Amino acid sequence: MEGNGNTAKSLRRWARSFIADRENLPFNLYGTWNISLLNDGNLAHDIFEHLQSIGEYVSASHIVQFLNTPEIKERYSLEKSISLRTAQRWMHLMDYRWTKMPHGQYKDGHKHDDVVAYWQEKYIPALQELQHNLRVWRDGLAKARGDPPVRWTVIWYHDESTFYAHDRRTVRWVHKNETAVPRSKGEGASLMVADFVSADYGWLASPDGQETARVLFRAGKGRDGYFTNEEILKQVRTALAILEKYYPEEDHVFIFDNATTHQKRADGALSARNMPKFPSQKFFAYRNKIDGQGQLVYRIDGQLVKEAIPMTGAKLHNGSPQDLYFPMDHQIYPGAFKGMVNILAERRYADVSRLRAQCEGFKCAVGAVTCCCRRLLFNEPDFVAVESSLQMLCRLHGVQVVFLPKFHCELNPIEQCWGYAKRKYREYPRSSKESDLVLNVIKALSSVPLKSIRRCV
Numbered sequence: 001m002e003g004n005g006n007t008a009k010s011l012r013r014w015a016r017s018f019i020a021d022r023e024n025l026p027f028n029l030y031g032t033w034n035i036s037l038l039n040d041g042n043l044a045h046d047i048f049e050h051l052q053s054i055g056e057y058v059s060a061s062h063i064v065q066f067l068n069t070p071e072i073k074e075r076y077s078l079e080k081s082i083s084l085r086t087a088q089r090w091m092h093l094m095d096y097r098w099t100k101m102p103h104g105q106y107k108d109g110h111k112h113d114d115v116v117a118y119w120q121e122k123y124i125p126a127l128q129e130l131q132h133n134l135r136v137w138r139d140g141l142a143k144a145r146g147d148p149p150v151r152w153t154v155i156w157y158h159d160e161s162t163f164y165a166h167d168r169r170t171v172r173w174v175h176k177n178e179t180a181v182p183r184s185k186g187e188g189a190s191l192m193v194a195d196f197v198s199a200d201y202g203w204l205a206s207p208d209g210q211e212t213a214r215v216l217f218r219a220g221k222g223r224d225g226y227f228t229n230e231e232i233l234k235q236v237r238t239a240l241a242i243l244e245k246y247y248p249e250e251d252h253v254f255i256f257d258n259a260t261t262h263q264k265r266a267d268g269a270l271s272a273r274n275m276p277k278f279p280s281q282k283f284f285a286y287r288n289k290i291d292g293q294g295q296l297v298y299r300i301d302g303q304l305v306k307e308a309i310p311m312t313g314a315k316l317h318n319g320s321p322q323d324l325y326f327p328m329d330h331q332i333y334p335g336a337f338k339g340m341v342n343i344l345a346e347r348r349y350a351d352v353s354r355l356r357a358q359c360e361g362f363k364c365a366v367g368a369v370t371c372c373c374r375r376l377l378f379n380e381p382d383f384v385a386v387e388s389s390l391q392m393l394c395r396l397h398g399v400q401v402v403f404l405p406k407f408h409c410e411l412n413p414i415e416q417c418w419g420y421a422k423r424k425y426r427e428y429p430r431s432s433k434e435s436d437l438v439l440n441v442i443k444a445l446s447s448v449p450l451k452s453i454r455r456c457v
Helices: 002-020 034-038 041-054 060-067 070-075 084-093 113-133 229-246 340-346 373-378 389-396 414-425 434-446 450-456
Strands: 136-138 141-143 153-164 190-198 215-217 251-256 285-288 306-309 400-403
Touching (some): 041 060, 060 070, 060 084, 153 414, 190 229, 215 229, 215 434, 340 373, 414 434, 414 450
Antiparallel strands (some): 153 190
């Protein structure tokens, strides 16, 4: 306390002297102020390089320790290190700030070879092909085209987002007389929304808004469960019915992200992933068991009951079907799975029995195509062309499906629509009732203007 009092007296004396005479600046009896040490460009550079070598989690104490090393003391003629408080001031002078770590968009996997290949070979060509039949929007209005197509194409972007009951604005104008009030702990009840949006019509619905493809889902154990592939297919069937009923004069394209729920193949679909090399009586595909009422069957422990079904869909090079199982009257393997060796032999591959079932971890050498049985099958046309359940359903209704490149959710303009809706949602009165949560979410989504959607898309 005595030291603080002396400092205050000195500050007052210096301030009065400076007011009386602007040339009368305080003089340091000890030769140099601590801050002048940092004015040495070499020292500042050495400190900065030292902090950078430590990594993300640096602190002022690292500067104190660095200046206390014999090498640095000798190099800069220091008798002792600086105080922790001085080091904290230096952190500010070197443009460090104690704040939340800045975050950008997720980048994991952006440059993986398979992602780049998908970008270049499938996604970009697919969108370029669609451009010829798309409406062009400017300032929310359709721009006239000199060569309008016979049929317009409408792109519908799909995604899911979650709203929370306690999610409210945290930044606003606060009067000085306001006091802190108790707040709810946690994020509160959640409501997941799955929907489609397009620049042409906004949210996917009938013209009068009475029929909609939107799904409100209370995700989580003990609630509605989880948004599975079955739920996605159910929603898509609803969307297809609306489009066929109200928008039959246009072609439609659905764009989904690369989530596993979207990529799931049909039960029993062709896959070489777990195939045995030789015949097996035990190899089958498995699917969730459904009871007579169309409901999933669960075990006592809550796990889904699985049932075995044969794998189907193989085709020989001439296009004719290939049975993957021996007939029931086979003398040695009645009804057994043939195994990769026999399947490949029927496709006229020679000496495949000498190959390994698969390379270790299925990490084949770059460019290798005949290194193992599984790699051979993975490259077969019928194995490559297996559709997901989603693609198969949409194809039967004449709707094309395009998947976004992996790790690139920022390419989906519906994200901007979610952001607009959530900004509005946070302005509504706080409530812990799930009924209010539903009403507020619907109102927030309805508040997204079509003009803003067209700017996003």
